[in-house]
Amino acid sequence: MAADALIEIRDVTKTYGAGETAVHALRGVSLRVEAGEYVAVMGSSGSGKSTLMNILGCLDVPSRGEYWLDGSNVARLTEDQQALVRGRKIGFIFQSFNLIPRTTALANVELPLTYAHLRRAERRKRASRALALVGLSDRADHRPNELSGGQQQRVAIARALATGPRILLADEPTGNLDAHSTDEVLGMFDQLNADGRTVVVITHEHDVAARARRLIQVADGRIVADEVTRR
Ligand SMILES: Nc1ncnc2c1ncn2[C@@H]1O[C@H](COP(=O)(O)OP(=O)(O)O)[C@@H](O)[C@H]1O
Ligand SMILES: [Mg+2]
Known part of the structure; x- marks a missing residue:
């Protein structure tokens, strides 16, 4: 296993259900992503994109195949x-933002930190810093329904x-956004990637995919194209 791949999956399959009703969402996918890449994944509805993302994100495990994340074998982990x-x-970003409704922007950003064994003051500080990074310090006390779609997605990015x-x-991070908010969010991804983060974006919008530097196309549970689109 080459040491330099941040993400490496090998011959991953994912089957939902069993017998006659089994759905073969992934049918043998192999993929390497190096640290610092900016990758777009495209494919029609039902082609397996979200299944792939859930496996890459350790939200789900493959039925078969290997997954090496940052040098560790994560294909057979328990839920904990x-x-x-x-x-x-x-870090995950979803089409529908997935913010907690009756909670402030700051508290939403703080949520993943509650599992990190940090003192409350330190959590606050880090959450405030993340909100500042997406330009929403002045909305820290607002609840999701008091924010525009674009602002909600920026809170989710924070x-x-x-x-x-x-x-x-x-x-599909821009699936619910207008053109202006889409631009804002994509500008943020550009910046985060320029800062060294590895970004994988699933989309069916060509202009969103065009911002990435590599395009992977998925059809019927398989990778059918994988090319560098921009250097
Ligand atoms: N939890 C699930 N249980 C059963 N079938 C699923 C589940 N999740 C996805 N599928 C099926 O797997 C296939 C791929 O789904 P998905 O990965 O969501 O595709 P995409 O994100 O490209 O639209 C589809 O046929 C879908 O209906
Ligand atoms: Mg999907």
């Missing part, structure tokens, strides 16, 4: 072990960044 790995290494992960995984 997965949670630990996620907390240390990965939440993803709060624990200082090396990897950002985003599943």
Whole structure:
């Protein structure tokens, strides 16, 4: 196993259910992502993109195959072990933001830090810093329903960044955003990647994919194309 791949999966399959109703969401996917890459994953609905992201993000385990994350074998972890790995290494961004509704922006950003054994003051400090990074210090006390879609997604980005992960995984992050907010969010991804974070973005929008430097195309549970699109 080469030491330099941050993410390496080998011949990963994922089957939901069994017997006649089994769904083969991934049918043998191998992929290496080096630290600092900016990768877009495209494919039609149902092609297996979210399944792939859930496995890369240790939200789910493969049915078969290997997964090496940052040099460790994570293909067969228990749920508790997965949670630990996620907390240390990965930040997630979802299409629907997934913020907690009746809670302030700051408290939403602080949430992943509650598992990090930090004192309250330190959690506050880190959450405030993450909110500042996405330009929302002045919205710290606002609840999600008092924020625009673009602002909510920026809070979600701050939440993803709060624990200082090396990897950002985003599943259709601009799917619910207008053109202006999409630009803001993509500008942030550019910046985060320029700062050295590894970014993987799932999208079916070509202009979103075009911001990445590598494009992986998925169809029917397989990678059908993988190319460097920009240096
Ligand atoms: N939890 C699940 N249980 C059963 N089938 C699932 C589950 N999650 C996804 N699938 C199926 O797996 C296939 C791939 O889904 P998904 O990875 O969500 O695709 P995409 O994100 O590309 O739209 C689809 O046929 C979907 O219906
Ligand atoms: Mg999906």
